[in-house]
Amino acid sequence: MTPRLFIVIPCYNEQEVLPITAPMFLDKIKSLSAAGKIREDSRVLFVNDGSKDKTWDIICDLARRDEHYLGISQSRNRGHQNAVLAGLMEAKDQCDITISIDCDGQDDINAMDAMVDAYHDGCEVVYGVRSSRETDTFFKRATAQGFYKFLAMMGAEVVYNHADYRLISSRVLQEFANFREVNLFLRGMIPLVGFKSTSVSYSRAERIAGESHYPLKKMIALAVDGITSLSVKPLRLITGFGVFVALVSFIGVLWALITALCGKAVAGWASMTCIVCFVSGVQLICLGIIGEYIGKIYMETKQRPRYIISERTWEQEK
Numbered sequence: 001m002t003p004r005l006f007i008v009i010p011c012y013n014e015q016e017v018l019p020i021t022a023p024m025f026l027d028k029i030k031s032l033s034a035a036g037k038i039r040e041d042s043r044v045l046f047v048n049d050g051s052k053d054k055t056w057d058i059i060c061d062l063a064r065r066d067e068h069y070l071g072i073s074q075s076r077n078r079g080h081q082n083a084v085l086a087g088l089m090e091a092k093d094q095c096d097i098t099i100s101i102d103c104d105g106q107d108d109i110n111a112m113d114a115m116v117d118a119y120h121d122g123c124e125v126v127y128g129v130r131s132s133r134e135t136d137t138f139f140k141r142a143t144a145q146g147f148y149k150f151l152a153m154m155g156a157e158v159v160y161n162h163a164d165y166r167l168i169s170s171r172v173l174q175e176f177a178n179f180r181e182v183n184l185f186l187r188g189m190i191p192l193v194g195f196k197s198t199s200v201s202y203s204r205a206e207r208i209a210g211e212s213h214y215p216l217k218k219m220i221a222l223a224v225d226g227i228t229s230l231s232v233k234p235l236r237l238i239t240g241f242g243v244f245v246a247l248v249s250f251i252g253v254l255w256a257l258i259t260a261l262c263g264k265a266v267a268g269w270a271s272m273t274c275i276v277c278f279v280s281g282v283q284l285i286c287l288g289i290i291g292e293y294i295g296k297i298y299m300e301t302k303q304r305p306r307y308i309i310s311e312r313t314w315e316q317e318k
């Protein structure tokens with residue numbers, strides 16, 4: 001059976017790129033359906049993530065001009081992950097497969113052919129993996145690669161060099177809808193759903209226009225979120241480190257006792273200060289890490305909605 005495809009595209013302040021990339025997505029749908037790989041009534045679904053510029057107007061305009069374009073708008077900016085989730089959840093009951101992709105043209109749209117082929121070969125999830133990062137700046141490349149290595153070290157299993165460009169079947173999405181956490185890290189959560197998966201590699205291009213919304217600060221926040229929502233390894237590392245410090249202190253205590261008993265106790269101000277500084281620093285870091293988990297539990301217990309859709313293009317008056 002030919003599947004109906006929804007391309008899910010989060011957009012935040014993208015008025016410069018959207019007019020350029022939107023027709024590219026439409027052409028892809030047309031060429032895939034001409035090749036008989038997807039149904040003709042497949043759609044491009046834009047998710048406006050509370051943009052402050054003309055992005056939503058552009059989306060509405062596109063939707064009026066061609067029925068292949070659809071759009072939903074979040075009631076405010078909630079971040080990339082929530083925008084993708086909103087789009088996927090909106091699409092899951094209307095289609096057979098979804099492909100999520102950024103709207104800036106950085107991810108090679110032509111990789112979709114191979115993704116759909118993999119679906120026809122029986123894969124329910126197909127990860128788009130970047131084969132090269134030559135077009136990224138050295139800094140972006142180094143920080144991004146450090147990000148994946150650090151995640152793996154901390155026990156968060158993610159597909160290396162895979163961002164949020166992937167095909168997911170609606171069958172997987174139906175199961176994924178049962179993952180109710182509000183702390184989202186999609187690229188680490190989708191592998192947990194299981195099902196047959198594979199990856200397709202593509203080379204990453206430069207942003208067609210506009211600026212990245214992922215400066216270093218947001219990347220670090222995403223890494224911390226990724227680790228703490230997927231793994232408790234940092235807590236175990238703290239325990240291990242605590243045991244190590246306790247052992248060392250035990251030796252220190254013995255040493256102090258023996259020196260005192262031998263009557264050789266000297267004014268050990270420097271060593272004392274060093275130990276106090278070191279241990280209190282370590283304790284503060286450990287408290288911070290535990291606090292991060294408590295914060296997550298706090299947010300999870302509130303069970304707030306993960307996205308709120310305020311408008312849909314197909315519900316508007318034409």
Ligand code: UDP
Binds near residue numbers: 010011079080214
């Ligand atoms: N994005 C979003 N909400 C945000 C930030 C970004 O929906 O708060 C979208 C953005 O429009 C783009 C995608 O997420 O389609 C990736 O963002 P960007 O290209 O800025 O990140 P980078 O590719 O530099 O990591």
Ligand code: MG
Binds near residue numbers: 106207212
């Ligand atoms: Mg980008």
